[in-house]
Amino acid sequence: MKGISHTLISYLAAAVFLLAIWWGLALLLELPIVPTPDKVFVRLTDVFARDILEHAAYSLWRIAAGLGLAVCIGYPLGVIMGYFRQADRFLSPVVYLTYPIPKIALLPILMLLAGVGELSKILMIFLIIVFQVVVAVRDAIRTLPEERYYPLYSLGASLGQIFRFVILPASLPKFITAIRVAMATAVSVLFFTETFGTQYGMGYYIMDAWLRVNYLEMYAGILVLSVMGLLLFGIIDCFEHVACLWQRK
Amino acid sequence: MKGISHTLISYLAAAVFLLAIWWGLALLLELPIVPTPDKVFVRLTDVFARDILEHAAYSLWRIAAGLGLAVCIGYPLGVIMGYFRQADRFLSPVVYLTYPIPKIALLPILMLLAGVGELSKILMIFLIIVFQVVVAVRDAIRTLPEERYYPLYSLGASLGQIFRFVILPASLPKFITAIRVAMATAVSVLFFTETFGTQYGMGYYIMDAWLRVNYLEMYAGILVLSVMGLLLFGIIDCFEHVACLWQRK
Amino acid sequence: MKWHMNPTDMIAFDHLTVRYRSAECAAAAAIADVSLTVPQGTVCAIIGPSGCGKSTLLRAVAGLVQPESGCVKIAGGKADPKKYRIGFMPQNYGLLPWQTVRENIVLGCRIRHDWHAGREEDEARLARLMAALHIEGLATRYPHELSGGQQQRVSLARSFLLQPDILLMDEPFSALDAITREEMQDVFLALWQEQHVTTLLVTHYVEEALYLGQKIALMAADPGRIARVFDNPLGGHPEQRGSREFFEMSRALREEIRGISAQHAGEGAAS
Amino acid sequence: MKWHMNPTDMIAFDHLTVRYRSAECAAAAAIADVSLTVPQGTVCAIIGPSGCGKSTLLRAVAGLVQPESGCVKIAGGKADPKKYRIGFMPQNYGLLPWQTVRENIVLGCRIRHDWHAGREEDEARLARLMAALHIEGLATRYPHELSGGQQQRVSLARSFLLQPDILLMDEPFSALDAITREEMQDVFLALWQEQHVTTLLVTHYVEEALYLGQKIALMAADPGRIARVFDNPLGGHPEQRGSREFFEMSRALREEIRGISAQHAGEGAAS
Amino acid sequence: GCGTGSQSAGSGKMQELSIGLMPDTDSLPFLIAEEKGYFADEGVKVNLKPFKSAMDRDSAMQSGHLDGAVSDMLAAAFAKDGGFDVKVTSSTDGSYKLIAGKAEPAADVKGLRGKDVSVSRNTIIEYVTDEILAKDGLKGDDINKVIIPQIPTRLEMLQNGKLAAATLPEPMASIAIYNGGRLLKSSDDLGINPGVILFTDKATKDKQKEIQAMYRAYNRAVDYLNNAPREEYIDFVIEKAGFPPAAKEALKLPTYHKAALPKEQDVTDCIKWLNDKDLVKETYGYDDLVINLLGE
Numbered sequence A, B: 001m002k003g004i005s006h007t008l009i010s011y012l013a014a015a016v017f018l019l020a021i022w023w024g025l026a027l028l029l030e031l032p033i034v035p036t037p038d039k040v041f042v043r044l045t046d047v048f049a050r051d052i053l054e055h056a057a058y059s060l061w062r063i064a065a066g067l068g069l070a071v072c073i074g075y076p077l078g079v080i081m082g083y084f085r086q087a088d089r090f091l092s093p094v095v096y097l098t099y100p101i102p103k104i105a106l107l108p109i110l111m112l113l114a115g116v117g118e119l120s121k122i123l124m125i126f127l128i129i130v131f132q133v134v135v136a137v138r139d140a141i142r143t144l145p146e147e148r149y150y151p152l153y154s155l156g157a158s159l160g161q162i163f164r165f166v167i168l169p170a171s172l173p174k175f176i177t178a179i180r181v182a183m184a185t186a187v188s189v190l191f192f193t194e195t196f197g198t199q200y201g202m203g204y205y206i207m208d209a210w211l212r213v214n215y216l217e218m219y220a221g222i223l224v225l226s227v228m229g230l231l232l233f234g235i236i237d238c239f240e241h242v243a244c245l246w247q248r249k
Numbered sequence C, D: 001m002k003w004h005m006n007p008t009d010m011i012a013f014d015h016l017t018v019r020y021r022s023a024e025c026a027a028a029a030a031i032a033d034v035s036l037t038v039p040q041g042t043v044c045a046i047i048g049p050s051g052c053g054k055s056t057l058l059r060a061v062a063g064l065v066q067p068e069s070g071c072v073k074i075a076g077g078k079a080d081p082k083k084y085r086i087g088f089m090p091q092n093y094g095l096l097p098w099q100t101v102r103e104n105i106v107l108g109c110r111i112r113h114d115w116h117a118g119r120e121e122d123e124a125r126l127a128r129l130m131a132a133l134h135i136e137g138l139a140t141r142y143p144h145e146l147s148g149g150q151q152q153r154v155s156l157a158r159s160f161l162l163q164p165d166i167l168l169m170d171e172p173f174s175a176l177d178a179i180t181r182e183e184m185q186d187v188f189l190a191l192w193q194e195q196h197v198t199t200l201l202v203t204h205y206v207e208e209a210l211y212l213g214q215k216i217a218l219m220a221a222d223p224g225r226i227a228r229v230f231d232n233p234l235g236g237h238p239e240q241r242g243s244r245e246f247f248e249m250s251r252a253l254r255e256e257i258r259g260i261s262a263q264h265a266g267e268g269a270a271s
Numbered sequence E: 001g002c003g004t005g006s007q008s009a010g011s012g013k014m015q016e017l018s019i020g021l022m023p024d025t026d027s028l029p030f031l032i033a034e035e036k037g038y039f040a041d042e043g044v045k046v047n048l049k050p051f052k053s054a055m056d057r058d059s060a061m062q063s064g065h066l067d068g069a070v071s072d073m074l075a076a077a078f079a080k081d082g083g084f085d086v087k088v089t090s091s092t093d094g095s096y097k098l099i100a101g102k103a104e105p106a107a108d109v110k111g112l113r114g115k116d117v118s119v120s121r122n123t124i125i126e127y128v129t130d131e132i133l134a135k136d137g138l139k140g141d142d143i144n145k146v147i148i149p150q151i152p153t154r155l156e157m158l159q160n161g162k163l164a165a166a167t168l169p170e171p172m173a174s175i176a177i178y179n180g181g182r183l184l185k186s187s188d189d190l191g192i193n194p195g196v197i198l199f200t201d202k203a204t205k206d207k208q209k210e211i212q213a214m215y216r217a218y219n220r221a222v223d224y225l226n227n228a229p230r231e232e233y234i235d236f237v238i239e240k241a242g243f244p245p246a247a248k249e250a251l252k253l254p255t256y257h258k259a260a261l262p263k264e265q266d267v268t269d270c271i272k273w274l275n276d277k278d279l280v281k282e283t284y285g286y287d288d289l290v291i292n293l294l295g296e
């Protein structure tokens, strides 16, 4: 299809563009902190099959679980806050007060309660991104004009039907935006969530490489993380394409 | 006014609710890592005038600068990507590739380029939140139906006028959501951005207290951070109230 | 004057006053102290100047606006869209932009749990209706891909397919050309003659009111109120359409409306 | 047949074909091979069945849809809304929900940089226009706080205030009651007599077309095309409205439309 | 302007030095030297830059904002392997302790076989732990290493019985013991001392004079710390170094040593461990890493 090859070309162009910037910067600075991409790629091919695939798989699982949890809890909460003014009046301050708490500072408590295993990592990702989902979904629904509900109200629709036919589709675009932002956040906080109690995961890999002042491996890890993010973004874009058919221009 | 006292009551209720949870948890766990709120409040009043105000002022300045920078760069970029399909085709992959990079891992480069002073802290905040703004604004504009532009197109409006009369107001609600999310993110990453090259800022304060195993001060700091976030959220809410008058129900 | 409810009245407005909360200030009442009854199985046409509160009246029956005082009763009870099937066709059609034409049409039935996709009789009824309304080829389109008149007919189709207890139609034929309009009026009449749905019909056309409404309510503005209600012997009788009586009646009615309107203008100037 | 442009023609459609890109499939052409000219300073009324492409025709002039083939010319050049002042009143009014009524009305002038808030003559003209359209009390409201007819009049006010070179009105009076409608028609006629704006007017009412249009174009559907164009000596002459000639003419026109429509139905059945 | 500028002024005037410190006991002589004005006495201006994490410190050093830092042998080897030429100039008096939890039945290091012991990975902590284990005939794999990089979190987990044991640096180790933890073995017991002060290669070349002046002040501070009564400086130290208040009673300060080169054994053991774990490819010799600026 023409569309797909178009997309590939533009992704390639973007990759080349970023590589060029990186290369330029590396040549300009001539410091081991900023190695040239070619060296990083060589290292990447060295370590890829051996290490990075496994790390990436762990990270993907944690992101998926954290994001899934955040959606499962955050979406209903956002819907309730967006639709019921009364609920919002009391829940908003709760969210406003808890959102800015640096979740990493709660790590000791989390570890005490949930151990050092997978659970605490997933919970940490969840804690960091659930607020983004809640706020975005709430705002999406709150800005829906009252009139959107009229056809359903006048048909005597139940709450479930109002959700199914109005709230869900109307908030979908904003929800997808929220997922995009939350997903990328989840990828970039791997860095803190995968540093304890594990030897696997891209976050661990990068942090370890950094600690060892092994900038080549660190950049190889960042590169993989970046491609991983791209793939996840691609999945979300495809989902949007299918789910928001009515918005296609 | 009735509205304001209503709001105050609900904020109070939320605060009381959260304190109750905290207190319950503290009593249940009986660990120094989860002190009861009363102790934290006592400590807070002890240290407040002496220290925390100054720390908070530093943090506020950094958040404001980082957020301001993120809006100044991210908003126009988002608008361009949302409005011009061609630009989006090439910029989206760039954003998708760079968004998931853990910005903290770029700290060495950032220090190299911007030193260890204020600039690098503000740039770090900027780097972390600018993507959220870009993606949200882009999505907001992309989901605008073509018809919204018709009145302006048929009047032969210039690009600036289209922006002024359609893009800006139509994307405002989503932009405000983005600011909410970005602001809260900025508050909670203070924790990483204020740990080097400074002795001021809430992030430094909390981190320092943590390393001193001084949980009372750490919680006092988190408390202040939380209230700081609440105030910032309140400002955004007020702004929304004024700016989106046409959406009031 | 005490107001009495007739047991056969399906819709009854009882001293209804509705006021919109405007963004800044307390707006004037959109409709003030309106009392009107529509007997079971009749069509009541509402005519009145723009902004006099016709749509507000329908919204009140559909439970979309809360009365400031007075109330709306359906069959003697509280107007509750969960209890009665209300086919409400709003002035802006009320189509859901994320649903295709077909989904939009069956929406009402789905909400009421009596749509079974694939069941032959349901599908046949849908196909018949869409054919009658000349929208048979548009099933998979989204509303924004339709012309104004096509959107209006989709909205009509939704209300008709629902087989409602009460039909509320807000200028249902306004975006249609004369020929299509007459066809649609006949589709409505056929439906009505089959099921005798109690109907409130807002229209700007005296002929339409006379043709369809057994009862005609004339409204006046500032504040929105009922100026006069009268029975129309010609309503619902297609065969009368070309008659001399019809012509005379429409002329008389037009004069009357002009009178109300002039009187109001006079009042406005005096105040 | 080669098609020639007359130097006094303000708007000219030259074998225009427009096709909408639909979500799934290549849709049929909305209008196919339409040629029509509107001389400078005249009003051309367009009548046709719902969905025949009337709105599409106007959109093409306003530069909102791209022709598949053929073109639209304004004063001999490319139709370009930056070069000419085009007062386009779309079927759904095209009001910006985030602007108040007043802001919406002056929008056109602001875009064209000839609105000076506070300048006495501008303000006076605005006030006059709003009074003529009976929307004088609504200046600070938002569009969603207006009735349908009020919204339509706000949209009318925007087009009129702009003092455009070309006026495109898509069913401009459809949401108005008969009395208001006649008043608005007269407001339009007065304006037209002052400025002789070249106007394309889509309407569903034969009387309206006859009353306002010096030229009348009848359209047919599937595909959208011009069935017949004729000059109307009665157009733009208010004094003729009640005349016998007017009555006869409208009767004849109605018959003709019915004929076109029947013929089309026949074609449809045959195909 | 972080003191790295090489525009040396007149022969008498000395350039500035920037030294990165960590909140541990190794850094105390620097704090004392500054507080007591010993640096000024020697005519050298030393900017002490406190850091909260090793990552931040190393980033600042690698991006050229520090001349030197209180660090460890592993960091020196890693930096060298990563292409940053750094030189170890002296050892410090850090101490790392393997501490068992209050309720942990294991009486000695051997008893930890198969149990949860918390360390941070590929750091001096893991190195010391492995050395301690090796002394008692255990291998690194014989215990279950639980990776917790944040020291306060490690302490908290230990104190709440979620771990059998943990290796902690000072002053956290003293606190853990004070709160009921049992010292199993420390780096002092083994006689290993991987803590070092290191400088960038550039600084060792351009700022020899300054570094030597710094060490003179450092040695005076060591004297002071070893001789002055504890009460005289403990409050200042706790406040300035960022130690927990509990350290006031709990902290047992080591006997500080005047600046001296690290033992050859310490360096080679460390490199061997790194080579064995495949963390560093090169086998650096003593002279690759250590430079003697003290003797001249």
Ligand SMILES: Nc1ncnc2c1ncn2[C@@H]1O[C@H](COP(=O)(O)OP(=O)(O)OP(=O)(O)O)[C@@H](O)[C@H]1O
Residues within 6 Å of the ligand: C144, C145, C146, C147, C148, C149, C150, C175, C176, C177, D020, D021, D022, D027, D030, D048, D049, D050, D051, D052, D053, D054, D055, D056, D057, D091, D224
């Ligand atoms: N955005 C769109 N995408 C696809 N098809 C469209 C779109 N807009 C209009 N059409 C189709 O093009 C044809 C002409 O539409 P247009 O709106 O011009 O009709 P119209 O003559 O104005 O009808 P009406 O009197 O009902 O307003 C119709 O069949 C309609 O279904």
Ligand SMILES: Nc1ncnc2c1ncn2[C@@H]1O[C@H](COP(=O)(O)OP(=O)(O)OP(=O)(O)O)[C@@H](O)[C@H]1O
Residues within 6 Å of the ligand: C020, C021, C022, C027, C030, C048, C049, C050, C051, C052, C053, C054, C055, C056, C057, C091, C224, D144, D145, D146, D147, D148, D149, D150, D175, D176, D177
């Ligand atoms: N949401 C609203 N907020 C404030 N005022 C409103 C709102 N909706 C309608 N109004 C006002 O209430 C009055 C009645 O409105 P309504 O829509 O019922 O009129 P209508 O009779 O249907 O007019 P039209 O024939 O123009 O559709 C109008 O003056 C209108 O301005």
Ligand SMILES: [Mg+2]
Residues within 6 Å of the ligand: C054, C055, C056, C091, C170, D147, D148, D149
């Ligand atoms: Mg209405």
Ligand SMILES: [Mg+2]
Residues within 6 Å of the ligand: C147, C148, C149, D054, D055, D056, D091, D170
């Ligand atoms: Mg149309």
